[in-house]
Amino acid sequence: MSQRWFGLASGALFALGLALSGMTDPGKVLAFLDVGGA
Amino acid sequence: MLSALLGGLLIGLSASLAWSGARQVAGISGMLGGFLRAPWGSPFPGWFLAGLVGTSLLLGRVNGAAWTNASVGSRSIGWLLVAGLLVGFGTQLSNGCTSGHGVCGVSRGSARSLVATLTFMTVAALVVFLTRHAFAGAVP
Numbered sequence: 001m002s003q004r005w006f007g008l009a010s011g012a013l014f015a016l017g018l019a020l021s022g023m024t025d026p027g028k029v030l031a032f033l034d035v036g037g038a
Numbered sequence: 039m040l041s042a043l044l045g046g047l048l049i050g051l052s053a054s055l056a057w058s059g060a061r062q063v064a065g066i067s068g069m070l071g072g073f074l075r076a077p078w079g080s081p082f083p084g085w086f087l088a089g090l091v092g093t094s095l096l097l098g099r100v101n102g103a104a105w106t107n108a109s110v111g112s113r114s115i116g117w118l119l120v121a122g123l124l125v126g127f128g129t130q131l132s133n134g135c136t137s138g139h140g141v142c143g144v145s146r147g148s149a150r151s152l153v154a155t156l157t158f159m160t161v162a163a164l165v166v167f168l169t170r171h172a173f174a175g176a177v178p
Binding site: 002003004005006007008009010011012013014015016017018019020021022023024030033034035036 | 041042044045046047048049050051052053055056059060062064066069080081082083084085086087088089090091092093094097137159162163166167170171
């Protein structure tokens with residue numbers, strides 16, 4: 001029972017974190033990995 | 039800048055909650071692999087994925103592309119399929135991905151995770167350099 005709630009809550013928090021940090025935007029991730037500049 | 043910090047805090051909080059509450063490593067590939075191998079096994083992976091995907095869908099509805107930018111550039115479906123298969127193969131081979139090794143493993147001081155993280159970050163930067171600069175235009 002608690003496994004479900006911990007799973008649901010941590011999954012939701014993870015999605016919020018990814019969205020807030022902009023890591024759902026492939027362009028931003030690629031820019032971070034682009035050590036050769038823009 | 040601030041949103042990146044807050045987002046990172048939330049991801050760390052999520053990983054801490056999964057570990058302290060349910061002794062689970064909050065790795066996306068691990069959750070997906072666990073769920074696909076045994077859908078009716080431990081309830082944690084399935085509910086984690088439900089929370090992850092459900093929240094993303096909600097955020098997309100509330101705030102549109104600003105939150106869940108699904109743009110994949112000019113890549114075709116075929117390339118995305120190849121890339122997805124490679125990611126799936128690699129994460130199963132190394133037992134983790136950016137979240138499992140990079141967030142959880144490195145945080146708890148796992149040498150295996152540190153090696154994995156250094157490897158995939160280096161290779162990722164190399165691939166970006168090759169496709170964007172060295173052979174720009176060669177990859178459709």
